Amino acid sequence: MQNVINALRVLEELAGRQPAGVGELARELRLPKSTVQRSLKTLYEAGWIRPAGGAVTRWQVTSKAxxxxxxxxxxxxxxxxxxxxxxxxxxxxxxxxxxxxxxxxxxxxxxxxxxxxxxxxxxxxxxxxxxxxxxxxxxxxxxxxxxxxxxxxxxxxxxxxxxxxxxxxxxxxxxxxxxxxxxxxxxxxxxxxxxxxxxxxxxxxxxxxxxxxxxxxxxxxxxxxxxxxxxxxxxxxxxx
Structure with a gap:
């Protein structure tokens, strides 16, 4: 359950800051970078986010959201x-x-x-x-x-x-x-x-x-x- 909550928090924060990277999101959410990275991977695989400008270091929300x-x-x-x-x-x-x-x-x-x-x-x-x-x-x-x-x-x-x-x-x-x-x-x-x-x-x-x-x-x-x-x-x- 906590993984789901973390992923939703990352998605909400990304929506307000896009494009954004792991470090920025981790600082704002006060989560470990590893946790944010796992959440981003899950959201990407589910089609909710995509790399910004093709660079996997920064992310943005897709049209699915x-x-x-x-x-x-x-x-x-x-x-x-x-x-x-x-x-x-x-x-x-x-x-x-x-x-x-x-x-x-x-x-x-x-x-x-x-x-x-x-x-x-x-x-x-x-x-x-x-x-x-x-x-x-x-x-x-x-x-x-x-x-x-x-x-x-x-x-x-x-x-x-x-x-x-x-x-x-x-x-x-x-x-x-x-x-x-x-x-x-x-x-x-x-x-x-x-x-x-x-x-x-x-x-x-x-x-x-x-x-x-x-x-x-x-x-x-x-x-x-x-x-x-x-x-x-x-x-x-x-x-x-």
Missing amino acids: LQVGRRAELGLRDAAMPVMEELRQRTGETIHLMVPEGDAVVLIERLETDKPLRIVLPLGIRLPLHASANGKAVLAHVLAHQERPLAELPGYTDTTITDPAALRAELAEVLARGYADNRGEWRSDIAAVAAAVLGSDGPLASLSVSTPASRMSEELRAEYGSLVTQAARTLTATLT
Whole structure:
């Protein structure tokens, strides 16, 4: 059983760092190099990883892992759709479902507003964790479960939070009120509120209400924040 657990830990760590070698993985996981090497050999033989650039000293995840993830996303979408539809009906705005992937959140489903002025984001787009409502909703819970340093934070607009201390303070507020908001921090024309969908080990996804910045008043921000928090809790309960 421990061999299986070690292999899964190596796979998870590799997915976040790929391409990576034995030494790097061993240091991060605090495992002997021999243990990591055996796990990599098992994962390679099972088709989960392959040499990066043909060099067996560094490894990356294969499409097999992505296929399993896509099947999991389909289950998440199925559970999320009725919750998203109710949220769209109650707000009249665009609803996004995103999942965490490395240092970003990825849009996997959306329900668009009927209003003529709207923001349309393509499925598969990646948004930065620190500069989007969905990202901050996820990151707040990630940091609540595990302490980790915040890397250099790039700016996208004048309102992007780039100071790590300021971001941590913002994420503490996210946890306290239950939802994150975006005040034009990724694109100045977009405003949003988002809440995390939680699993036993942390955030699985996030739901958001997204609007043109000109339409998000402070009153609506609070109202939509409450609604998206309720929706995320409903989806969390459905999945668990």
